[in-house]
Amino acid sequence: MIDFNVAPFEVVRDYDKCVNCRVCERQCANEVHHYEEGFGKMISDSTKCVDCQRCVCLCPTKALKIVPNRNSFRPNANWQQKYLTEIYKQAESGGVLLSSMGNPEPFPVYFDKILINASQVTNPSIDPLREPMETRVFLGAKPQTIQRNAEGKIETKLPPRLKLSMPVMFSAMSYGSISYNAHAALARAAEKLGIYYNTGEGGLHKDFYKYSANTIVQVASGRFGVHKDYLEDGAAIEIKIGQGAKPGIGGHLPGAKIVGDVSKTRMIPEGSDAVSPAPHHDIYSIEDLRQLVYSIKEATEYKKPVIVKIAAVHNVAAIASGIARSGADIIAIDGFRGGTGAAPTRIRDNVGIPIELALGSVDQRLREENIRDNVSLVVAGSIRCSADVVKAICLGADAVYIGSASLVAMGCHLCRTCNYGKCNWGIATQRPDLVKRLNPDIAAERLINMLTGWNHEIQEMMGGMGINSIEALRGNRLMLRGVGLNERELAVLGIKHAGEV
């Protein structure tokens, strides 16, 4: 049968530099490179290349580069090459197209159309290197009133809260979708940084119970690995309703990835698929959600905040309003660019809305309804840098989740083939020979370095605005201006256009 597909990338080897050391061959789990005895040189099969850049980074003589394939179909603004190749794949297999990581399509990135304010003359800026600058955040419900006893002492009992040294946490990524070493790195970094990482729906490996003070445990529709000790071991419990990369659908971890410790941690037999149904079949309404929230609170004696995570969809503000009345302490909202280990391509690229717009409308709606302090808001999908964090907080977020950014810090090059299970960087794979490539100590240090840098940048931006506490930044839309946005977009975001006073 003719293979209609063309390689998306070309492996270009500079034979003047190549010394036939075969590092590229050993490093590529996709088996792109091999040494051809007869020719006495390295040969590459570009059709297998996913552009993960592993060979490029490790080539000692820098003899390799991966470039887009110069061979192209006849250009067509409507029938772009990707649509043709996708049709070829489906015509051959009859399958649902499966992709990984966040939506790569050229939809507007609103963070890139928002600019941050700074003080000039009238309101002096602050130098964070010399003056105290508070980036600590508490997540959870905030009491509306203060009660005092006869002696005037405060009697109000504070609901359980999470304390973050900076307004960033690592998003839910399950053990199974990412490797043991990747999880170890996230857990260690979270502990060192005084923030939290999230188990995702894969249960919690026994080795990581020691990081419980910095662990958010997830309860999703499959309830994999969920039992009382697991709930008690989290600093908070997240009910996953939806995910930005695939709103409205569940997840299937293929049986091939349910091996060894992944099987043990999920508590399902080796080789069996792990199916997370699309809905929780015990949640058909806000009242049902409230019941799950309170059953978790009962089981953990009201000691832990409960997070409800949803995907950003069209009526997200109304949904968030319901969740804020369900007893949940924190709402996490995941935008349509959020990453994933695997999602149907059509869902990932076509379902959901941008997190900036979702956040703008949710924060405004909760304020209008006077329930904003019932909950904290955590947003994700996708936060790429400290400026995105600052803009999200000004739009009303209490904190952000980062997933893709944390994987990139560990070495991920966003080749978007996590679903192949052959991650050359040892992150999105369960193959022992690949997993051991990721040193959890080094990966943890890289995560700590990245967020230490981000925290300094956040302080610099706050200082520039004359703000010394992140609390004063939250929902502070006057610190933002849009560029090139229309009136509807500005209204949804709740910000003014650049140049407006």
Place this chain on the structure above:
Amino acid sequence: MKYNGKTYLANEINDQIKAAGGTATLTEVLGERFIACGLKEGVVTIEGTPGNALGAYLDGAKIVVKGNGQDAVGDTMNEGKIVIHGSVGDTLGYAMRGGKIFVRDNVCYRAGVHIKEYGEKVPLIVIGGKAGCFLGEYMAGGIIIVLNKDNAPDPIADYTGVGMYGGKILVRAESLDTVLPEQIKCRRMEKGELSAFTPYIKEYSAEFGMDESALVSGTFYLLEPDSNNPYKRLYTNN
């Protein structure tokens, strides 16, 4: 300890059950939710009708209800035993992974959705009467037995085992006319095959003081999925 739950919130009831070491008798219970959530030890006897999410995340204790249960009994239960002297509502034993639930009479929709097993942890649900639609939906492991003690013509309903990819459902019936999903293999059990399951039926009979001989006689059907990798052929890497 005796307890009249009528005027209290569930968490106050649970605090008192725990203070008493897990063993308590609750009387005049009228819809209080979340009773015995996550309880590890003891025996809680309930007279009346407990509310939703009774024994959610149950972790080793025994609960006996002298009456009917409502929705979400034994949700995400891990270990222990729940005995209902009556019928229960929807989503019995949702995502249960261990322990046993015995319901004397009937269960409503979506019982045993996504129950799963691992190693020696094999959850068990025994239903004395009939089950509503979606019994064992997404079932990934464990055992569900529908005893059909009153010999009804249709002891299970539509969409039984839809999306099922592990575990076993046993149905006692003279004939089984229910339309089952494509991926479910259904067959009449051979003589002697039932012996592996009779201890569970005996345990059911003992809990409710019934004669087991009638329940282990008759025809049993076994429902199993045809694959534990139902989605393998569904996807194409893009």
